[in-house]
Amino acid sequence: MEVRIPKRTLAEGLSILERIIPNRSSNPILTYLPLELNQQGLILRGTNGEVDIEVQLPAEIQGVGEVLVPAQTFAQIVRSAPGELIELIFGERLELHSGAFNTQLATTSPEGYPKLNFDRPDAEKIPASGLAQAITRVRYAASTEEYRAIFRGVQLEFSATGLRSVASDGFRLARYDLPLSLSSKKLVIPARSADEVVRVFKDASGEVALSVNEGTLTLVGDAVKMSVKLMEGEFPDYARVxxxxxxxxxxxxxxxxxxxxxxxxxxxxxxxxxxxxxxxxxxxxxxxxxxxxxxxxxxxxxxxxxxxxxxxxxxxxxxxxxxxxxxxxxxxxxxxxxxxxxxxxxxxxxxxxxxxxxx
Amino acid sequence: MEVRIPKRTLAEGLSILERIIPNRSSNPILTYLPLELNQQGLILRGTNGEVDIEVQLPAEIQGVGEVLVPAQTFAQIVRSAPGELIELIFGERLELHSGAFNTQLATTSPEGYPKLNFDRPDAEKIPASGLAQAITRVRYAASTEEYRAIFRGVQLEFSATGLRSVASDGFRLARYDLPLSLSSKKLVIPARSADEVVRVFKDASGEVALSVNEGTLTLVGDAVKMSVKLMEGEFPDYARVxxxxxxxxxxxxxxxxxxxxxxxxxxxxxxxxxxxxxxxxxxxxxxxxxxxxxxxxxxxxxxxxxxxxxxxxxxxxxxxxxxxxxxxxxxxxxxxxxxxxxxxxxxxxxxxxxxxxxx
Known part of the structure; x- marks a missing residue:
């Protein structure tokens, strides 16, 4: 099992995951990074319990398989690699070669890492940048207080006239309308998870497929899949203010x-x-x-x-x-x-x- | 009493003082900024108890006098002023005019503010940038431990062959020699105060006059005067390592x-x-x-x-x-x-x- 991949591609993929993979966790396996080789290329995954992300990177692949490596250490090594190309050889240790620099990195078995599932048949597509924009425009108004916890989220309302995003802390409110034709649903994303959605999709071209299932919003873009735990409930009737x-x-x-x-x-x-x-x-x-x-x-x-x-x-x-x-x-x-x-x-x-x- | 001064000149003067003027202090008058009008222009002063600084700014002056204004608030106002020019009118309140923006700022009597004294007759001149460089090159090696407190400073050795700067934490040592002809003295500047010396003089052209008196190093440059409390004692014989x-x-x-x-x-x-x-x-x-x-x-x-x-x-x-x-x-x-x-x-x-x- 081997992969050859431009340093830049791998570093960009890691930068998407790095913020959500915890440095410390009561479940230490979450501080590891699953690296999977399959027909699609090199797959990276991560979760913080609230947000799961999977990034698919084009790469030159030999063989299939999966290992876990310590995420923070792996990311530091990739960023500092001296060559333009990085070669990874999967084994009991993960060998990384780049220019004159060689590393053997301790690995852990992928067993025990939570199964992340991003496949949703009922997805509906919207422009990735539009979704990011709708969240960004209202995010500032979300509450940071424990009181009335639902206001710590951003509400997204999908309907035949478009996507409406709303945030409020009870003293002010922000609302944004993006004209689209969508099937009706209403959901509330925790504000911090909404920030991650923005970070991942704000510069993405193309569309993102959305679906809701069992309290989870799944977003599938060209190279990134993401699933976000939703808040329970919805905003009280804000139209009257x-x-x-x-x-x-x-x-x-x-x-x-x-x-x-x-x-x-x-x-x-x-x-x-x-x-x-x-x-x-x-x-x-x-x-x-x-x-x-x-x-x-x-x-x-x-x-x-x-x-x-x-x-x-x-x-x-x-x-x-x-x-x-x-x-x-x-x-x-x-x-x-x-x-x-x-x-x-x-x-x-x-x-x-x-x-x-x-x- | 009035002064007209370019916003940029005043903002640059304040930026030299801002880091040493405390936001909070057991002696609240130290959080104020003395503003003095005299024949030389507009004079700003500040002290954190370890380092005193006086900045002299060229300005169009009418009258002489002095007031104290809340330093942080004044700096915020100056930075955000809309015009290129700032007009200050001294009175019971300090009026600040800039473009369409007008402020009346509470003032306090300059009585009770500590007397800062920078005049030294025995000064010797060295290039300002050279002094900053000699400190910068060795600063990293200074100790941060309580143990052997003298190593928390940077030693400056003046002699007929030049300025030698030294820092050490007992495990490593850095030394820098700047060839000059100077009268002999040896002194140790606390590392944090040394950082302020670097910040003030690193981009200064011309020379800085140095003198030592009663445990204080006084540095007088073109527009900035500075006095720094020295540490007592000197480094143990480091040459043997x-x-x-x-x-x-x-x-x-x-x-x-x-x-x-x-x-x-x-x-x-x-x-x-x-x-x-x-x-x-x-x-x-x-x-x-x-x-x-x-x-x-x-x-x-x-x-x-x-x-x-x-x-x-x-x-x-x-x-x-x-x-x-x-x-x-x-x-x-x-x-x-x-x-x-x-x-x-x-x-x-x-x-x-x-x-x-x-x-």
Missing amino acids: IPQSFVLEATLPAEALRESLKRVAVLSDRNNHRVNLLFNGHKLDIDAEGDYGRGREELTVESNGETQLMVAYNAQYLIEALTPIEGMIRIRLSGPTSPSTVQSVDDPGYLAVVVPLRV | IPQSFVLEATLPAEALRESLKRVAVLSDRNNHRVNLLFNGHKLDIDAEGDYGRGREELTVESNGETQLMVAYNAQYLIEALTPIEGMIRIRLSGPTSPSTVQSVDDPGYLAVVVPLRV
Whole structure:
């Protein structure tokens, strides 16, 4: 059993797995990396108990078989290998040759390693980059609190009109719509696992096949298969917190607002990060005051509706709501203490809801 | 009292001070930044109790005076200021204007801030970059142990033949010679303070004036003044650990040896990082063995002396001894268990001593 593979191909494959394979585990076999040779090439696998990943790498193969090697050590060796090509010879020890460098690495029998299963007959395909984008746009709004655990996930809603992603922590909400035609299902991915889905698929071209079975989402891309344990339950009805009527609407560049909020927020109260936004015709005055003094900046906006309105936000929440937006934003106020919406003028799929601070 | 100053100038000045001004302190006034206007321009100061720094910035000044502002908040505001120019108006509050952004920052009276004194009549000048280089080349060898506290410093020896810097942790030693003509003195700078000296002077052009007084080293450069509390005592006689006669001398590229050691060391014993070097004519075999297996690589060397010699090192120590060297290195062995020296072929000022591991 032998394989010859470009160092770069193998290193890229390992980089996909490295973050999920634990360095330490109460089940030490999970710190090992299964290396399998079969007709498809060299197969690498890993799991952290929540997310399973399998990577298939094209390689020059002789024979079939499988060994386990210590994952961290193997990855370090591959990264530091001096040659452009790496040759692996499977045996009681795994021999690795690259340039003038030779290693014999201790191996362990693949028995006892959990069976990872990625085969799903009922899969439906969506663009890999679109899936990653839908998660990325809303991820920031997910909760980090133990309280109401379901909000520690990102909800994905598949329907005949598309994929909708939603995240919320009860104080703000982010929603993203990707137009597609899909069969209906609703699921919640733990936010950390959602980060892994993004990391694996964000730069992938082509499509990813999705299927749900026994509380697990399976994603199959061109070279990577992934399965993710889902959270139980679903979000409470969030649609009712999205305001439908507004008293003021303003349009301005996202970058200018974001930078101004960051500057002014330096002076804000350390506890609630309060910034006051005074909409006044075509002017928007942003100010904050805390223990260290006061900051103030004036921006120009296009506005419709009430001529003057003061509203206060947690600056961090408003800044994060702007993060996914390039170009112009539209902010709509339903009143000084009722929820506001933030949207991208150029990307109608994105909507954020931010609740003002009480005066 | 007013000052107009380019944002970039002020931000660069603050970056010199920011690392030493504490974010929290049992003496809270040290978390403040003294801002002084005088005929020289805008003066910034800071101290962490071990290192005092004063930075003088060219600026357009009206009036003279001094205020204290919260250092961290002021630095954040300056960095995020939207304009290229910053205007400061001194008063009960410090007004900062930049573009459309305005701040009023709480100030504190400069009374109670420790007096920092940098004036020394007996100063002697040396090139700023040379001083930084002499410290940088040996810094890695300083100890981090409580035991033999003097080794937690970098010793600087000034004499008629030059500046010699030395660091050691008792197991290895690094020494660097910079040819200059100086009056004799010997002092030990705590390694962390030495890092600050390097940070401040490494990119400085021109000379720095040095003087020692009451256990303090004062360094005065073009725009920055610095004073550093010295350690008491000096290194024990280290010259006796530097071997004078050798049984084998080998020359090879530093980069190749460093990279090979890093690769092979991945497999080394986790406790002592042992790598074996077998010098054999024009071949150098490097190998290591640990719990996870064995690594081996062969390099080509130019060698004189014994035709075959095996010596074992802590890989980390040998790699660190190579760090300051570009181009070719010369390694000289005095025997399998007695100290070896590592030198740069191109930079005769550098010498490292590494003690082999016992067989």
